[in-house]
Amino acid sequence: MSRSVRLSGGPAAAVLLSALWLPPPAAAEPPAPLALEAAVAEAVAGNPGLAEMRARAEAMAAVPSQEGSLPDPIVRFDAQNLPTNSGFNLRREDMTYLQAGFSQELPFPGKLALKEKAAEYEAAGAADSAEEARLRLVRDVKQLWWQLFYRERALEIVAATEKKLNQLADATLARYRVGEAMQQDALLAQLELSKLRDMELEHARLHHGEIARLNALLDRPAGRPLRLPPPGEPTLPQNAEQSELLELAERNRPALAQLQKALGAAQSRLELADKGYYPDFNVGADYAARQNTPAGLTRSDFANFHVSMNLPIYAGGKQAKAVDQRHSELLQEQYALQDALRKVQAEVAENWVGYGGARQQFQLVKTTILPQAKQTAAAMASAYQVGQADFANLLRAETAVLEYETRYWQAYVQAQQAWARLAAAVGKEGL
Template sequence: MSPQLLFRRYLSVVALLLVCGVATADESPPLTLEAATQKVTQDNPDLAQMLARAQAMAAIPAQEGSLPDPQISFNAMSLPVEGFDTRREDMTQLGFGLSQAIPFPGKLALKEQAAFHDAEMASLNADEVRLRLISDVKTLWWQLFYLDRALEIVDSNHSLLQQFVDIARSKYEVGDGLQQDVLLAQLELSKLLDQKIGLTGLRRSTAARLNALLDQPANQTVQIPTTVSLQLPVIKAEEQLYQQAENARPLLASERQGIHAAQSRLDFAQKDLLPDFMVEAAYGARSNMPDGTRRSDLLSLGVSMNVPIFAGSKQEKAIDQRTSELMQQRYSLQDKWNAVRAQISQTHSDYQRAQQQFVLFDTGIIPQARQTVASMLAGYQVSKVDFLNLVRSQVTLFEYETQYWKAFTEAQQALAQLTADVGEEAIYE
């Protein structure tokens, strides 16, 4: 080998090592499922804004339960315009007043109760968003895990089919095979390349969606661990999950708080038929007369109230409005409860199906398919098996291996969804 050729190969090896070193240096550590769920609860802006809203709503009940601000007034009464002397006229006085609006007893408490229930709804809605985000992150994480396994299977099958091409070419070159066998194997290699392009594009889009939930740049590289536990747990029966969801699901608790808030507003509307009061006190200071005669200061006290003479078109209509809103909240709770049970049943069924498929592929279909491929390959090498059947058996194995990981991933995604449907992690036997 010439020195120039050796030098070129040396440079190629050095360049390859440098590229690999840079890639290794830039490669981020794998994103575990636990780290992803923890990060979304800390950094997701949607959850942050829901928590900020809940904090804002928590400050409202105290405001609603407080009396209106008192009013302080100052006035000059019966002040003569000629000289503005406060001593000439007996009625002249400088007044200071204080007034306080006092709602009918119980009204403020009802307004505070309604605001408290609204604040509880906001907090529970934030909890519901947290559950949804964790479920979405787990779903996307497992989707990335599946795509990585599918890409590995594509690469593995590409290597095997390349061996088939070499075998077919060798047999063809010695006159013991057909050219169409070589072309058929090359066609299957091209199909695998097409599948790899599709899987790679899907992985990029899935990683971008996961990055968006984690508040990271959409094009940030996401590495997923290559090994996980393949044990699928046994989950509780649907009826047990129904009972847990009734108590643990934030969505249902939020709807119940909405009913309480609507009931408080209805009670307030009914009590609004009763009058509110205004308590007033005024002090009038009078100056002494020009000759020094002392004049007494004056104190004025008063109580006033509003008279609901337009109750038929105002307060009673408000009662009708609040009654309808209460019925709306009750129907909404029933609708949400029906939807939650339906979702639990569907997800429960999806998990059972995926689990059974995973076990079937793991213990039956894939081992049998691998034995079939090995037998076909041995038979083809001694010209006892048609090449087309050999390729078909390998393609079938490729499909079964892909479905194996897809079933495992769908089972894990169903568990993530079921946890969100129930509202807690305790869904296992």
């Protein structure tokens, strides 16, 4: 029989693999390994979405002093009662004068302070929103970095399994040629290799997309090559007490702090609306200068002073409705804060359970299932060599090793991702 069972693919498969996962040409300088801490630092320093939130917070920080300042005073210059039939002569008529004056609007005491206080709450809330965005960015970078870490391990495992199955396929083909194995064994080996090739293509496709998404978070071009450092010994920290994490989240989560600031701003606006029943004032002074008479007699100058105020006589349809509006907005912020608190508590609880479950699963695969799978595969290989096991059982044992080697890294990565989500949920970059 001339059929080869060694891994080989058609032109389309070769092109796809080279596009998705094969290393860059020899002339290209390989990228430096990107450690997790370096990826987080690069994202925090350069991500444009985070920079946008920080710029917004800086803009909001400039608002309070504007809100707490008096309106600009008005300066006025007048020429009054100029006679038109004498060429605007300033001396002919007694009522002709030049006048200069100013006026200043004065809001009722306390209004400006409340406006400034509300703006300060909003500025502090914008800073909290920027910090929340930073924590979410750190979480997303860690999620993608660990997913890419898993994808690289999966591709390595598939490649190693392909090599081993190719060796088994060669041995089976040799035995088939001398009549010691059946044709179905050779065909079964070819089928398993084809399935591995399909798995490799799928991992390579996902690997390519994950690199593009991580590059986007790092503000890099989507196609920029990226590789991670080799793995060390996998370790996972002990889980913390859920009650402690819930308390930590309530104290430290920026999203909750932002809503508390929004509640403070709403309270200040309600107090400001209550002061809408009180009038605002306008004060001013003018000085009018007159020329002497044509006969040389002195004319006295004039000084004018004025105070005015608005009268809130339509309070039932205006100020009262403003108070109702601000009261409803205060309730809205109270409900929003309570809703966000419950969601944060659920997020902490979900990821606490998720981390604990993934950690237990990792330990089970590491200490029990994977060693058993490897022992079974070794025993099957020995039995097959002496004709005491069939090839199908040997392949099942080898694919079980593939499955649980992959599951080993998958459980480890899922635990690390849950740990990253848990840290973000309690308002920390790391626990």
